Amino acid sequence: MKVEKTIVNRKFGFLDIIIFLAIASVLYLAISPGIRGNVSTSGIQVSTDIRNLPMYVLKSVGRMTAAYILSLIFTLVYGYIAAHNEKAEKIMVPVLDILQSIPVLSFLPAVVLGLIAVFPNNNVGLELSCIILIFTGQAWNMTFSFYHSIKILPKDLKEASSVFGLNKWQNFKKLEVPFSIIGLVWNSMMSWAGGWFFLMACEMFTLKGKDFRLPGIGSFLQTAASQGNTRALTWGIAALILVIVLLDQLFWKPVTVWADKFKIELTESNEAPRSFVLTLLRRSVIIEFLLEKIFEPFAEKINNFIDKFVVKLSNREETKGKGIGFTVKWIFRILICGLLLYSGFNAFKLLMQLSKDEWGRILPAVGYSFLRVIAAQIIALIWTVPVGVAIGMNKKIANILQPIIQVVASIPATALFPVILVFFMNELGGLNVASVLLMLMGTQWYILFNVIAGAMAIPEDLKAAAKTFGVTGWKKWKILILPSIFPYLLTGMVTATGGCWNASIVSEYVNFGGRTVSTIGLGALISEATEKGNYPLLLIGTLVMCIVVVGVNKTLWKRLYTLSEEKFKIEL
Template sequence: MLLLLACLASFGRMVSAYIISLFVAISIGISMARRKAVESILLPVLDILQSIPILGFFPIAIVVFATVLPRSIGLELAAVFLIVTSLLWNMIFGVYTAIKSLDPSLFTMASVYKMGLFSRLAYIYVPAARAAIAANSIISWAGGWFFLTSAEVIATGSEEYKLFGIGSLIMDFYSSGKTVEFYITLSALFIIIIISYILIFNPATNFASQQYLLPAYSKPFYYIYKLVSSIWSFLTWLGIKLESRKIGVHSAIVLVFTLTAMLMHLNMFVSIQIDYFPILNFVYNFLLSLARVSLIVLLSFVLTIGIAYLALVRRWGPAIAIAGEFLASIPAIIWWPLLSPLISTLPWVVSFIVFLQGSLWYEFFSVILFGVPKIRSEILDLAKIYGVKGFNYFRYILIPSLMPSIASGALSAWGGAWNATIVAEYFASATGVVDLGGVGSMLSKYADEGRFDLVLYTVLLWSLAIAVLNKVVWSRILKQVEKSFLVE
């Protein structure tokens, strides 16, 4: 019974975070795609935010939720908020890309017929983004599970905020040496993850894309789809009815006042008065993490190409997809107790696996869900007729055809690898501490010490460094890919 309740609690947080992320992603993604000013401001900001680990949001979660609201409610909302930070970014980019690629004549028609916001949502925006939302939800759902334990156990110096759930239960059993209970609970987590994909997300992606690439059992999804459609129809009808009223303005005013109050409270709670911050130490650790992240992203690229070959040529796509969904969803911190025999002798191996788990699957899903299905059959037929094989097949057929999805997946993998630093470079438990250095390790130690001032300062410098790298490196890579490798 305890295990069942823990599963339901964690699954409930995941579902709540997903629903919130979905509405936020639709709102922000559409705004970015339709408003140049919003796009120019938010696009670089989101590129940075997706690279900030979940620990970077701990001060906001603690101040805004855990200290302002009643403890039980505040902690639940804090956990959901932290899971949202693991789900959200990929979904926003999916909606943004889908709306951005629409034929401009659609918007001209909407203006001619004087369609309001909710009418456009119902008949243009959401239908156009449906496939992208479904496919990106698979990646985001995995990211939420990956950081579930970090959201359920928030340690800040002498304070530890622990929520009842399967993630915290797994770590409790590990810390207390209950090996049998640890593996039973871990197995239950794996079952939940697989079931959620087979019954919900895979059928949704197959239905939205009409490609049926992923293994799924669709009957339960049919009832979920009917329920969601009914709720969406009601919300759309209500929105259209209220469209002529100025409710949006009033809501915006309330939101501004609410955010202002929160920021004032945050400023009072976390006064950033840092007498000493080791800048050189930060630079050294950031460069150390940068080397690891770069290596992991490069390795993710190589592995993804090999996986794409197996999916395309060997027809192993469904088996590979379900294996990827399963592995991508294993909470990051659980890899340390799962591979505990290696901790004392080869901690870097466990760190490497955690890094890879945090990065590879973004690249993997981008290629499998968006790249492989879009390769034109004529190209594959010509390669077969002319006997293009081996290295030439990868060089002239596979990589050029997949490069757009590889590049976009690599950018997400880059953010995922930076997120993984907090658990790949530092692990503390009742049995000891593993500290491999790096900026993720710095942030983890500051959070453990309850030094929110140093956490915020580290995140600020981290964000600045990521912004520079995105501008200098990634923007050029993406522009070059767009010019050279786009296959019509």
């Protein structure tokens, strides 16, 4: 490992205050449609007839696919800009910290009511809302992974791209994306699993006392759980597991095998991963024809167009001066500041509507949720690190456990939770303890998948060197494994922490069998405020959650990220 200092650790300052004020303003703009707007239901009834399951599953998979494509585009654009523009990075990374900590329910008023207003006579607005809400549960960990992969690019590769005279687009497609592929693929699988986790909350929810619902497997499971219909719930979970297995074997398994070729190493592994589906696709005459005659020529045209565009843009940046562009930029800044000041003032007025009792609920709620998050993280670390390393470094174990883990991770804990909730309510401390389990079930996979990606990315050269010098046991963990997986583990822990806070909205406030069960916590506070349309409480709950998450990121994760970029980079 070669030490290379890349950034200076920054402390909390005036910029962070500006960011918090901006977020408060944006959150006010997000919930303001619900303060004045008329809320109407979608008019759709979700049936628990199991004959509807195939169509419901197809609709949910379609929404998930659309949300994932949107997440991938966001990841590549946002992560690239944050990694390459130092001025933008100072704002974009803290904003990303905040976005991953904002619960899905906090996006509801603006997204749902705004899109319904645009499409008042049909369910297009509600469909788009569901896709965007799923996107908010998928995008952040993928973006963190891509951003951090660019930041830890080996210096040798950067120098090589400079010697060959690669422009920004060529550097992006030939170096940065390939280097980040392994982490991006595993975080994509985690994002897909996270989409299943929040699907029940996105396809069927209550806003200001009114029900919104869309036909899908998520709303099917939630309806069955609310009715206490164990038969329908069992069939729904079985259908979901079947879909997850099929998707794993037909898509994710081939993709992970394909991604293995992007490992940076001089010695090839003797146990190359295999996929039956990928082998069939590579042997297919039809696929070969489509690639050679349609896809490759089209991709080449797009590539040439972007190449020319990047060259023109670079030339224009070198010759442009101050003028109309400079004036427009300042006018835009003034308008944005004016909008933020207006919405920030209104957010302050909204918070003044909170009663003393509501203010008094905030601190205990934060304390209880914070303890649950810590407990879930510790439990996750205990088992995910050794299991993730075993899967990532041993192809035989990976072939056995990877499909199982992908299936288990994709089963939404929110679907299983009502089934086991009764047991916890009667035997093991009620929802106060059960909520920790739900947080764990929903977020431990962020750590596991990133550890697997980190272990898979360890070059075979280093493994062979460790074997040659007889480095085994704890010494091997200390010298090779932990330093190699540390950047990936860190990304997993950051996103898992944000995921825990996000999962609190469904783990601390549960509807089952026609009754609501809740415990003291920030997630329960936000869920209750959303359901009752208490927008001042929703705003303060979301703001406090953002402040806590960003505070932890600033005091802990930021320093560890700096350590990762300085000390734990694999240089060639």
